[in-house]
Amino acid sequence: MSLVTEHASNTNILGGCHCGAIRFRVKVRKYEAIACNCSICQKKGILHLIVPPEDFELLKGEDNLSTYTFNTGIAKHHFCKTCGIHPFYRPR
Numbered sequence: 885m886s887l888v889t890e891h892a893s894n895t896n897i898l899g900g901c902h903c904g905a906i907r908f909r910v911k912v913r914k915y916e917a918i919a920c921n922c923s924i925c926q927k928k929g930i931l932h933l934i935v936p937p938e939d940f941e942l943l944k945g946e947d948n949l950s951t952y953t954f955n956t957g958i959a960k961h962h963f964c965k966t967c968g969i970h971p972f973y974r975p976r
């Protein structure tokens with residue numbers, strides 16, 4: 885399922901976890917939220933805004949990330965070691 889809520893071009897958005905240890909910048913070319921029906925996304929209850937790797941920049945917190953994988957192990961589900969929030973992930 886995909887929801888397009890707003891259109892903008894090349895907007896830089898800052899994001900991160902709850903405690904502030906992890907911060908990132910992402911270039912959003914299209915505001916499109918995707919609801920994934922896989923097992924982990926259903927548990928998290930999140931919507932995805934997918935961007936190409938070159939539009940994502942981790943600003944701080946590399947050392948504070950932990951990674952959960954399952955099944956094929958290709959998707960990297962990152963979360964903050966301190967607060968547990970999953971601010972981003974790297975999809976299959």
Ligand SMILES: [Zn+2]
Binds near residue numbers: 901903964966968
């Ligand atoms: Zn945190």
